[in-house]
Amino acid sequence: MKITMEEVTTYLTQGQRFLITAHVNPDGDAIGSSLGLQAYLRRQGKTAEVFIDDDLPRNLSFMPGFSGIRRPDGADWKPDFLVVLDTDTNRIGEVPKCAPGAKILNIDHHISNDGKADYLYLAKRSATAEMLFEILESSGVDFPLEVAIPLYVGIATDTGFFRYSNTTPLTMRVGGRLLEVGIRPSDISELLELKPLTVVKGQAAALDTLELFANGRVAGLFLEKTFVDQMESTDSFIDLIRVIEGVEIAVLIKAVEERRCRVSIRSKGINVSDIAVRFGGGGHIRAAGCTLNMTLAEAKAALVPVLSEAVAKEP
Amino acid sequence: MKITMEEVTTYLTQGQRFLITAHVNPDGDAIGSSLGLQAYLRRQGKTAEVFIDDDLPRNLSFMPGFSGIRRPDGADWKPDFLVVLDTDTNRIGEVPKCAPGAKILNIDHHISNDGKADYLYLAKRSATAEMLFEILESSGVDFPLEVAIPLYVGIATDTGFFRYSNTTPLTMRVGGRLLEVGIRPSDISELLELKPLTVVKGQAAALDTLELFANGRVAGLFLEKTFVDQMESTDSFIDLIRVIEGVEIAVLIKAVEERRCRVSIRSKGINVSDIAVRFGGGGHIRAAGCTLNMTLAEAKAALVPVLSEAVAKEP
Numbered sequence: 001m002k003i004t005m006e007e008v009t010t011y012l013t014q015g016q017r018f019l020i021t022a023h024v025n026p027d028g029d030a031i032g033s034s035l036g037l038q039a040y041l042r043r044q045g046k047t048a049e050v051f052i053d054d055d056l057p058r059n060l061s062f063m064p065g066f067s068g069i070r071r072p073d074g075a076d077w078k079p080d081f082l083v084v085l086d087t088d089t090n091r092i093g094e095v096p097k098c099a100p101g102a103k104i105l106n107i108d109h110h111i112s113n114d115g116k117a118d119y120l121y122l123a124k125r126s127a128t129a130e131m132l133f134e135i136l137e138s139s140g141v142d143f144p145l146e147v148a149i150p151l152y153v154g155i156a157t158d159t160g161f162f163r164y165s166n167t168t169p170l171t172m173r174v175g176g177r178l179l180e181v182g183i184r185p186s187d188i189s190e191l192l193e194l195k196p197l198t199v200v201k202g203q204a205a206a207l208d209t210l211e212l213f214a215n216g217r218v219a220g221l222f223l224e225k226t227f228v229d230q231m232e233s234t235d236s237f238i239d240l241i242r243v244i245e246g247v248e249i250a251v252l253i254k255a256v257e258e259r260r261c262r263v264s265i266r267s268k269g270i271n272v273s274d275i276a277v278r279f280g281g282g283g284h285i286r287a288a289g290c291t292l293n294m295t296l297a298e299a300k301a302a303l304v305p306v307l308s309e310a311v312a313k314e315p
Numbered sequence: 316m317k318i319t320m321e322e323v324t325t326y327l328t329q330g331q332r333f334l335i336t337a338h339v340n341p342d343g344d345a346i347g348s349s350l351g352l353q354a355y356l357r358r359q360g361k362t363a364e365v366f367i368d369d370d371l372p373r374n375l376s377f378m379p380g381f382s383g384i385r386r387p388d389g390a391d392w393k394p395d396f397l398v399v400l401d402t403d404t405n406r407i408g409e410v411p412k413c414a415p416g417a418k419i420l421n422i423d424h425h426i427s428n429d430g431k432a433d434y435l436y437l438a439k440r441s442a443t444a445e446m447l448f449e450i451l452e453s454s455g456v457d458f459p460l461e462v463a464i465p466l467y468v469g470i471a472t473d474t475g476f477f478r479y480s481n482t483t484p485l486t487m488r489v490g491g492r493l494l495e496v497g498i499r500p501s502d503i504s505e506l507l508e509l510k511p512l513t514v515v516k517g518q519a520a521a522l523d524t525l526e527l528f529a530n531g532r533v534a535g536l537f538l539e540k541t542f543v544d545q546m547e548s549t550d551s552f553i554d555l556i557r558v559i560e561g562v563e564i565a566v567l568i569k570a571v572e573e574r575r576c577r578v579s580i581r582s583k584g585i586n587v588s589d590i591a592v593r594f595g596g597g598g599h600i601r602a603a604g605c606t607l608n609m610t611l612a613e614a615k616a617a618l619v620p621v622l623s624e625a626v627a628k629e630p
């Protein structure tokens with residue numbers, strides 16, 4: 001059932017015990033929203049735990065409360081509400097087993113949300129953290145740093161520091177309010193940008209695999225499993241090539257098993273979500289991905305012609 | 316003589332003919348401020364030209380008005396005001412020769428400004444473009460895109476898209492207002508981030524020169540002249556290494572002549588401006604630079620011990 005922001009506030013006020021979760025493969029908004037809400041609820045004297053059913057990215061560990069995030073343990077935590085953030089209930093792993101009788105309160109900014117939660121507050125916002133800022137602001141609270149930092153991280157990571165097309169005047173206003181509270185953007189950005197030496201050096205090795213197709217309008221990086229296994233993260237590698245002059249679609253294919261590849265696709269406007277969906281994946285118009293049960297060579301042979309065809313259709 | 320924002324407005328209203336300039340080695344704020352002010356003055360029915368005594372970065376050429384920027388031609392343009400933006404009068408080349416009788420109106424956010432202009436409006440702001448936004452907003456004008464785009468570019472480049480320590484709540488407010496006018500941040504950021512293929516591939520070659528010193532607290536890239544000559548720009552290369560975990564100072568030394576090296580230094584807090592000054596350069600606490608009349612090997616031998624000593628003094 002869809003609910004309003006005011007109703008969210010009502011449920012947050014009524015409940016005493018909250019279990020908070022967010023999507024697997026968690027990002028800055030998933031974790032930032034969870035920790036920001038947890039810190040807020042605890043200040044209101046309530047019980048609030050964050051369970052996420054996946055590994056957590058190490059570069060987010062500076063956030064207050066991070067070390068308290070747990071995997072679901074299968075026990076019944078008897079919360080009044082299971083709060084599901086930044087996703088619908090399809091991507092939260094085994095967390096529901098810890099809250100069998102609880103009402104599900106879902107706060108999300110993805111239009112693809114399936115709407116199956118007991119209560120869903122869905123809005124077109126840059127980040128779930130932006131929605132939480134509005135909810136907490138409307139309830140008149142101040143923003144101590146343990147609430148402000150996670151919410152700022154959620155917004156900053158989902159908007160690429162106020163650069164992506166989801167950035168709105170509201171996003172800027174919320175960012176400004178969080179600076180007033182004491183956020184130091186340079187400290188946060190430096191922490192978010194930290195990379196292990198192996199990953200920095202790995203960028204050079206990844207660039208050695210760079211190939212251009214379709215008269216330079218498609219660029220690709222193709223990473224062997226032996227290389228990927230040495231990298232803590234390859235998330236930033238596609239940014240190296242999407243900025244090449246003339247490139248309209250950038251693709252990164254990495255082998256995670258002998259016959260299993262993860263694919264990231266970025267575009268300057270061509271709908272790559274459509275393409276990812278055809279390969280069993282999904283995402284946004286300009287940023288999408290899929291997983292292919294193929295070797296690296298097979299995945300490349302399957303995808304590159306489709307991407308080249310997509311740019312050929314554009315003027 | 317120091318003047319107030321209101322006095323700037325008065326002079327902009329009184330004058331009819333304006334010659335606008337900014338510092339040599341111009342960046343996004345120098346060019347953005349110049350073009351934003353020019354577009355505003357022209358809409359007020361005034362004559363306004365932009366002269367900059369240097370080459371212009373090609374990645375800023377998307378800004379409206381860019382193609383009209385000229386080098387000073389030595390003729391007397393007889394403006395009422397020579398408007399000097401984002402610097403004092405020491406770094407504007409031969410432009411004053413085109414305005415021998417004009418009053419100099421200086422608008423700048425660098426505290427190092429020498430204060431020698433006839434009229435100086437100096438304020439602690441993220442960018443000169445942020446100061447211009449306030450000036451134009453106070454005069455009640457609307458912001459057509461030919462004013463808004465250059466001002467947004469000035470702020471976005473000087474703050475690294477609202478990430479650097481100079482970003483304030485005011486910066487966020489101004490950014491939000493410019494989005495309301497119709498700025499699309501993703502379009503602007505994509506244009507600003509564009510890199511030629513040679514530069515993208517050059518990142519891999521540059522990373523091959525990576526060396527760490529002082530137990531990994533200092534990282535350096537050392538670029539030979541033959542390599543530098545092939546690169547349209549090496550400005551972004553230092554960002555590759557300043558993000559390495561544990562690195563407190565990053566340095567890039569590039570040979571531009573056989574016995575002449577340009578040096579860029581970045582830190583996470585250690586005052587590298589002091590170090591640059593000792594080598595005849597300058598800058599900000601966390602971002603400074605100098606030019607050394609040495610071979611690449613000599614420059615490296617001169618600088619690395621000083622940087623290692625600087626980090627050794629920190630806990």
